[in-house]
Amino acid sequence: MIGVFDSGVGGLTVVRALEQLMPSLSLVYFGDVARTPYGSKSSETILRYSRQNTEFLLEQGAKLIIVGCNSAASVAGHLLQEEYNVPVLEVITPAVDLAVESSKTGRIGVIGTRATISSHIYDEKIHHRRSGCKVISEPCPLLVPLVEEGWMAKKETKTILKKYLHPIKMQSVDTLVLGCTHYPLLKPLIASRIGKGVRIIDSSIAVANVLAEYLAAHPDFAATLRPDGEKQYFVSDTTDAVQSVARDIFNRDIDFKLAKVTGA
Numbered sequence: 001m002i003g004v005f006d007s008g009v010g011g012l013t014v015v016r017a018l019e020q021l022m023p024s025l026s027l028v029y030f031g032d033v034a035r036t037p038y039g040s041k042s043s044e045t046i047l048r049y050s051r052q053n054t055e056f057l058l059e060q061g062a063k064l065i066i067v068g069c070n071s072a073a074s075v076a077g078h079l080l081q082e083e084y085n086v087p088v089l090e091v092i093t094p095a096v097d098l099a100v101e102s103s104k105t106g107r108i109g110v111i112g113t114r115a116t117i118s119s120h121i122y123d124e125k126i127h128h129r130r131s132g133c134k135v136i137s138e139p140c141p142l143l144v145p146l147v148e149e150g151w152m153a154k155k156e157t158k159t160i161l162k163k164y165l166h167p168i169k170m171q172s173v174d175t176l177v178l179g180c181t182h183y184p185l186l187k188p189l190i191a192s193r194i195g196k197g198v199r200i201i202d203s204s205i206a207v208a209n210v211l212a213e214y215l216a217a218h219p220d221f222a223a224t225l226r227p228d229g230e231k232q233y234f235v236s237d238t239t240d241a242v243q244s245v246a247r248d249i250f251n252r253d254i255d256f257k258l259a260k261v262t263g264a
């Protein structure tokens, strides 16, 4: 099986994308609800949590790790790839690749948490892939709590989104990266605010495609993953938001087990 971790349950958007593309993939998910949000924490703290989450998933038998959280991927993704002896994929690189391929004008918007945007990882990776791109990034710290409250269709959310997207819209981007686990749940609203000509890149779908390519290119490795489609969901705390966000993502209830990772 593969392992996916996130700072909470927003990373279930990654599981949804994996499930849609590869229904028989078995996986174990860990959502660090006890220590969420990561987006407002320091790099050192996010890195420590990310290592603990990875180790928890490896203990459960995961043979490949997906860092489903953009905030964790932005500060810890490359280090986890170096430190652990299993393949580690993360949500940022696939989204960058897709954004760069899709953008005709090279003007790319990125929205994410404060941790993700202030890491400048998207700017660096986009410029590395294609120099001369103009990247317009905007931290959107209020969007995660709005999604967790289920306020996807409220007028207050529309107003806040309009304010966040305004500077990006003013720069005439043709591509916008949703650089946070929760934003796919706001996709219709974001699409209508940013305008028709802008392609929206959903990092959860992008990483699912990359995993499918990886497994196709490594059939021996793919054969070691149980193909029974079993999914196990662990969280480090249970709160009201856990089941309601899960329901917003899957349209069904999820059977979460409580797990304490070291230090959580």
Ligand code: DGL
Pocket (backbone or CB within 6 Å): 006, 007, 008, 010, 011, 036, 037, 038, 039, 040, 068, 069, 070, 071, 072, 112, 113, 116, 144, 179, 180, 181, 182
């Ligand atoms: N999972 C986080 C991300 O994708 C959003 C929630 C948080 O700040 O922890 O950046």
